[in-house]
Amino acid sequence: MPTLDPSQLAIREMQEDEEQMILEMLKDGFKDTENRLILYVLTRPLALLLLAVVSSGLRFLLNSFVAALLGPVLLTILALKMLLRHSPDLGCLRAYYRSGRRRLWVAVCDGDDVCGCVALVPHPEGAPCTAELRRLAVSRWYRRSGVGRRLLAFLEAQARAQGYKRVVLYTAVVAKAAISLFESNGYRPTGGRSWLGYTILREFSKEL
Numbered sequence: 001m002p003t004l005d006p007s008q009l010a011i012r013e014m015q016e017d018e019e020q021m022i023l024e025m026l027k028d029g030f031k032d033t034e035n036r037l038i039l040y041v042l043t044r045p046l047a048l049l050l051l052a053v054v055s056s057g058l059r060f061l062l063n064s065f066v067a068a069l070l071g072p073v074l075l076t077i078l079a080l081k082m083l084l085r086h087s088p089d090l091g092c093l094r095a096y097y098r099s100g101r102r103r104l105w106v107a108v109c110d111g112d113d114v115c116g117c118v119a120l121v122p123h124p125e126g127a128p129c130t131a132e133l134r135r136l137a138v139s140r141w142y143r144r145s146g147v148g149r150r151l152l153a154f155l156e157a158q159a160r161a162q163g164y165k166r167v168v169l170y171t172a173v174v175a176k177a178a179i180s181l182f183e184s185n186g187y188r189p190t191g192g193r194s195w196l197g198y199t200i201l202r203e204f205s206k207e208l
């Protein structure tokens with residue numbers, strides 16, 4: 001899709017009747033990342049080695065080679081899916097983001113087409129003057145047309161207006177589009193979260 005004219009795009013708080021639509025948009029954005037992240041985790045050398053060891057052990061207990069091979073893989077996928085789905089505030093989006101200093105905004109194209117969203121929350125670990133960016137997603141149809149960049153600029157302006165001096169965010173290592181968006185907007189890697197020694201989530205931050 002070509003870049004949208006700035007006058008076509010407005011950003012405002014999410015309305016009650018948009019909650020379901022936004023949930024679907026977030027789930028859609030998350031699904032791609034989730035599948036790529038699971039593939040990424042399963043193909044790390046250490047994960048492959050562990051799966052091979054468990055499969056070999058199971059081969060002594062099970063008659064079927066296929067079951068011994070696929071069982072641990074399927075169980076790992078299931079466990080990772082359950083782990084990644086754990087998102088306490090997704091079920092009651094509007095109530096969560098209207099409490100305290102949390103806010104969720106939507107991008108609206110041509111007056112009525114909701115095409116993206118972004119949320120801001122105070123840093124959960126209480127880092128001073130730090131806001132966290134969450135729930136950034138753009139609907140598939142509107143991707144690569146400047147909506148993500150606009151939402152990011154809007155969020156930063158909101159954070160500044162609320163007195164924050166820094167924005168922090170966490171994104172999966174496999175979310176290439178998001179990483180490129182953040183890096184091209186001045187965000188720098190400041191940490192990460194690892195699993196089996198492999199970075200899974202990258203932390204980016206920007207001084208406002």
Ligand SMILES: CC(C)(COP(=O)(O)OP(=O)(O)OC[C@H]1O[C@@H](n2cnc3c(N)ncnc32)[C@H](O)[C@@H]1OP(=O)(O)O)[C@@H](O)C(=O)NCCC(=O)NCCS
Pocket residue numbers: 029030033135136137138139142143144145146147148149150169170171172175176177178180181182184
């Ligand atoms: C990440 C996301 C929000 C980007 O939104 P978008 O509206 O497509 O982004 P924009 O059109 O504003 O693009 C801005 C920049 O992001 C980067 N970018 C966006 N999509 C990209 C892609 N598919 N591949 C590489 N870079 C990409 C580019 O640097 C781009 O600048 P350019 O067009 O001048 O090259 C969108 O792809 C999305 O919703 N992804 C799924 C959910 C997700 O990953 N959310 C982030 C969670 S932290």
